[in-house]
Amino acid sequence: MTASFDAYNEQVYSWAYRVLGHHHDAQDVVQEVFLKWRLQCAREVPARPHGWLRRVTLNRALDEGRKRRPRLLARLPERVGTARRDPLEQAELREDVARGLAGLSPMQREVVVARSIDGLSFEQTAVQLGISSSTAKTHFLRGLLALRRRLAPRWSVGGERDGL
Numbered sequence: 001m002t003a004s005f006d007a008y009n010e011q012v013y014s015w016a017y018r019v020l021g022h023h024h025d026a027q028d029v030v031q032e033v034f035l036k037w038r039l040q041c042a043r044e045v046p047a048r049p050h051g052w053l054r055r056v057t058l059n060r061a062l063d064e065g066r067k068r069r070p071r072l073l074a075r076l077p078e079r080v081g082t083a084r085r086d087p088l089e090q091a092e093l094r095e096d097v098a099r100g101l102a103g104l105s106p107m108q109r110e111v112v113v114a115r116s117i118d119g120l121s122f123e124q125t126a127v128q129l130g131i132s133s134s135t136a137k138t139h140f141l142r143g144l145l146a147l148r149r150r151l152a153p154r155w156s157v158g159g160e161r162d163g164l
Contacts, residue, residue: 004041004049005034011050011118012057018117019061019101021094029064033057051128054118055110062102065095093155100150108143111136 009030016029033056046052101109107129114125126136 004037008049008053009034012053015054015057015113015117016061019058019094019098020065021091025064026061029057029060032060036060048128048130051110051130054113055106058101058109058113062098065098066102096151096154097147100147103150104143104146105139107131108139108146111139112143112147115140 012033013026013030016026016033017023020026020029033053036056037053040046040052101112104112110129111125114120114128115122120128122133122136122140125140126133129136131139
C-alpha cells in the first residue's frame with residue numbers, strides 16, 4: 001500500500017489541485033483519497049488503481065469545491081478590473097470548469113481528465129478504463145462538447161472559447 005502512495009501521491013495531488021486551485025484543500029483531498037484507498041484495499045485491490053484513484057479524487061475534489069464555494073464568495077472583494085488573467089477570474093474559471101466536470105457522466109469526466117490533464121492518448125485511456133479506443137473518443141468528444149456548452153455563455157471571447 002505504501003508503494004501505491006509513493007507511486008500516485010503527486011498525480012492525486014495534481015488532480016485535486018487542478019479542480020480546487022488551493023494547496024491546502026488539495027492536500028486534504030489527497031489524505032482522504034488515500035484513506036479510502038486503504039479501506040478499499042482491505043476489501044479488494046482495484047483492478048485499475050490509476051482509474052480508481054482518479055475517479056475518487058475528482059469526485060472528492062468536486063464535493064470539496066461545492067462546500068467551499070459559499071465561503072469563497074463571501075470573502076471575494078468587488079471586482080475592480082476585467083483583465084483576462086486576473087487571479088479572481090482564474091479562480092472563477094476553475095470553479096466553473098469544476099462545476100462543468102461535475103455535470104458530466106462519470107465516464108466522460110474520467111476520459112476528459114485523462115486526455116486533457118494527464119495527457120494520455122485515447123489508447124492509453126481506453127486500457128486504463130477497460131473500454132475500446134473508439135468508446136474513449138466518443139466519451140471525450142461528448143464530454144468536451146458538454147463542457148463547452150456550459151462554459152460558453154460566460155467564458156467565450158469573440159466567438160472563440162478560452163481553453164477548450
